[in-house]
Amino acid sequence: MNALRRNVLKGATGAGAVAVAVAAGLLKPTQVLAAPRSAFEAKNVADALSGLGAAGAAESKDITIKAPDIAENGAVVPVEVTSAIAGTSSIAILAEKNATPLVADFDLMGGTQGFISTRIKMGQTALVRAVVTAGGKNYTATKEVKVTIGGCGG
Amino acid sequence: MAEPMRIRATMAGDAADVKVLMNHPMETGLRKDAKTGQLVPAHYITEVTAAVNGTPVLKGGMSGGVSKNPYLGFKVKGAKAGDKITVNWVDNTGDKNSADTTVA
Numbered sequence: 001m002n003a004l005r006r007n008v009l010k011g012a013t014g015a016g017a018v019a020v021a022v023a024a025g026l027l028k029p030t031q032v033l034a035a036p037r038s039a040f041e042a043k044n045v046a047d048a049l050s051g052l053g054a055a056g057a058a059e060s061k062d063i064t065i066k067a068p069d070i071a072e073n074g075a076v077v078p079v080e081v082t083s084a085i086a087g088t089s090s091i092a093i094l095a096e097k098n099a100t101p102l103v104a105d106f107d108l109m110g111g112t113q114g115f116i117s118t119r120i121k122m123g124q125t126a127l128v129r130a131v132v133t134a135g136g137k138n139y140t141a142t143k144e145v146k147v148t149i150g151g152c153g154g
Numbered sequence: 155m156a157e158p159m160r161i162r163a164t165m166a167g168d169a170a171d172v173k174v175l176m177n178h179p180m181e182t183g184l185r186k187d188a189k190t191g192q193l194v195p196a197h198y199i200t201e202v203t204a205a206v207n208g209t210p211v212l213k214g215g216m217s218g219g220v221s222k223n224p225y226l227g228f229k230v231k232g233a234k235a236g237d238k239i240t241v242n243w244v245d246n247t248g249d250k251n252s253a254d255t256t257v258a
Contacts, residue, residue, distance in 0.1 A: 037200070040217040076221045095219060099184055103219035106202075110211040110230070113169055117227030121182075121219050 035092060035105040045094060045129070048102040052092055054131045057138035060085065065130050065143040074122040074147040081130040083114030083139075090133040091116045096142075097126035122147045163239045163257040170233035170257045172204065174226045174241050182218030199224060201244045206233050208240075233257055 039051025049055045066080035081091050091114065092105040103120045114132065122128075127142040157177035163170050176199065183196025196218060204212040211230050226241075233239070240254040 035215050037215070040200075040215060078225075080227075098219050099182070100217050100219060102217055104214060104216045106212055106214035106228070108212055108228075110206065110209050111169075111232040112204075112211045113229040113231050115227075115229045117173075117225070119221040119225050121180075121221050 035102065039105070040102050041100060042102060043100060045096050045101045048094060048100075049131070052102070052105065052131060052138075054092070054133070054138040054140070057131055057140040060132070060139035060141055063130050063132050063139060063141035065128055065141055067128050067143055067145050069144075070146045070148065071122065072148050074124070074149055076119050077122050077128075077145060077147070078117070078119050079128055080117040081115070081132075083130075083132045083134070085114065085132055085134040085139060088114030088132055088134045092131040093118070093120060094129040094131065095120055095122045095126055096129055098123050101129075157251075159241070159243075159251055159253045161239065161241055161253045161255045163233075163237075163255050165233075165235055165257060166229070169229040169231045170206070170237065170239070171229050172227065172239055172241075174204075174253070176202075176224045176226070176243055176251070178223060178243075178245065180218060180220055180222045180224060184218070196246060199243045199245045202226065202241065203243075204228070204239065204241045206230055206237050206239055208238075 035052050039048055042048040042051050062084040064082040071077045090107045093103045094101045095103055106116050125146045127144050129142045132139045160175040163172045178199050179197055181194050181197040185194045187194050198218040199216050202214040212228055235257050237257045242252045244250045
């Protein structure tokens with residue numbers, strides 16, 4: 001009786017995992033997005049940047065990152081990126097020490113200004129990096145955010 | 155299922171200031187359930203799109219690194235009061251949601 005129950009439970013979790021895998025496999029990266037899904041799965045900053053096609057992006061003072069110096073709660077860190085670079089076509093946000101550094105990437109078109117405001121999770125104190133694409137070139141800027149309570153894991 | 159989202163758009167100078175609040179757990183897939191010790195399966199928004207009167211203005215990708223119940227703010231130049239703004243998202247399980255508002 002107990003053994004059967006155990007097998008049933010095992011079977012159930014197994015099937016669940018397969019369903020998740022199928023769902024993940026079905027979600028192919030959309031062509032229109034600047035960043036392929038693989039960039040979001042990159043485990044370090046260099047891989048994430050090359051996934052974005054932004055390896056070797058130039059530091060720029062025209063990008064402003066508005067984020068708290070000290071974030072008490074790493075689960076919710078407000079980040080605002082403003083790009084004063086003309087022709088800004090995409091803004092990506094990375095938290096350098098997260099398990100998967102690339103947090104979000106936005107393509108801007110049709111009159112959308114070089115401005116993105118969102119809230120991100122940060123596992124620990126790290127640099128928040130913004131990568132801006134304008135006129136086919138990549139620019140970047142960073143700001144350090146100190147995290148007192150992590151947002152990833154428990 | 156997908157909960158309703160909140161969206162607001164107001165004119166600020168010559169641009170429409172759009173603010174969206176999506177209801178989503180945004181599980182990274184790396185967090186453990188405190189009671190069972192099992193990993194909580196990943197469940198997060200992967201794609202966000204926005205359009206003004208049907209013309210795309212923003213396409214975005216997200217990872218589990220965006221906070222729970224994601225907030226997104228952006229500004230669209232050239233939009234006018236009365237324009238219709240639509241925001242859609244799709245998550246990694248294929249769930250989707252959409253909301254629209256008119257610029258005030």
